[in-house]
Amino acid sequence: DTEVTQTPKHLVMGMTNKKSLKCEQHMGHRAMYWYKQKAKKPPELMFVYSYEKLSINESVPSRFSPECPNSSLLNLHLHALQPEDSALYLCASSQGQGASSTEAFFGQGTRLTVV
Amino acid sequence: AQSVTQLDSQVPVFEEAPVELRCNYSSSVSVYLFWYVQYPNQGLQLLLKYLSGSTLVKGINGFEAEFNKSQTSFHLRKPSVHISDTAEYFCAVIKMDTGRRALTFGSGTRLQVQP
Numbered sequence: 001d002t003e004v005t006q007t008p009k010h011l012v013m014g015m016t017n018k019k020s021l022k023c024e025q026h027m028g029h030r031a032m033y034w035y036k037q038k039a040k041k042p043p044e045l046m047f048v049y050s051y052e053k054l055s056i057n058e059s060v061p062s063r064f065s066p067e068c069p070n071s072s073l074l075n076l077h078l079h080a081l082q083p084e085d086s087a088l089y090l091c092a093s094s095q096g097q098g099a100s101s102t103e104a105f106f107g108q109g110t111r112l113t114v115v
Numbered sequence: 116a117q118s119v120t121q122l123d124s125q126v127p128v129f130e131e132a133p134v135e136l137r138c139n140y141s142s143s144v145s146v147y148l149f150w151y152v153q154y155p156n157q158g159l160q161l162l163l164k165y166l167s168g169s170t171l172v173k174g175i176n177g178f179e180a181e182f183n184k185s186q187t188s189f190h191l192r193k194p195s196v197h198i199s200d201t202a203e204y205f206c207a208v209i210k211m212d213t214g215r216r217a218l219t220f221g222s223g224t225r226l227q228v229q230p
Contacts, residue, residue, distance in 0.1 A: 004158075006158075031216075033217060040223075041222070041223075042205055042220035042221060042222055042223050043159070043205075043218075043220055044220075045217050045218070045219070048217050056217060090158055090159070092159075102147050102149075102164065102166065102209055102216070103161055103164060104161070104218060105161075106151075106158035106159040106160070107158050108157055108158045109157075109158050111156075
């Protein structure tokens, strides 16, 4: 199983809503990532979890709150988003962050629209 | 400072013709280099990667890339493209001088294969 599963695939939310994006992998990977991708742009790193601990936060606004409940799950909690936060949110995982474990597997993404 | 530069935003090519997608990186330290492909409304899939060793790397779907340290390049090639290769291609790098073992992507190249 080399799959990273993201739910939901599509999400429309208002600026006052609270929602969560979910990501799951069963490859035994110990590093998990959230990327944000705007239309016609490359993915931009938001957060990295390594062994369930937040290791990188790329100065993301606090209206985005990541959570890693266990080694297989990664959540992204959303609150009070702005229309400019509309994007494709990609989750990825890799074995770790060492030299031999650099291949990242990506999920299909959640297409988020903030209205 | 831009770590990865993809010089061509779009590359139109006829079916069965060869193609080269260019990627240059900037780094004074060792890097790992990757090419990912993204089909419309999909996540990213790894085509190939260079970690060390042979500078010619073969990947999936008939793609290959050559690491050139002196020219700081990692161009992607395919001798004969198919319609199904139409997609967005991202070059990415991991710099080994920091603990930031996460992918940094180039701006992407849209490969448009025409019949």
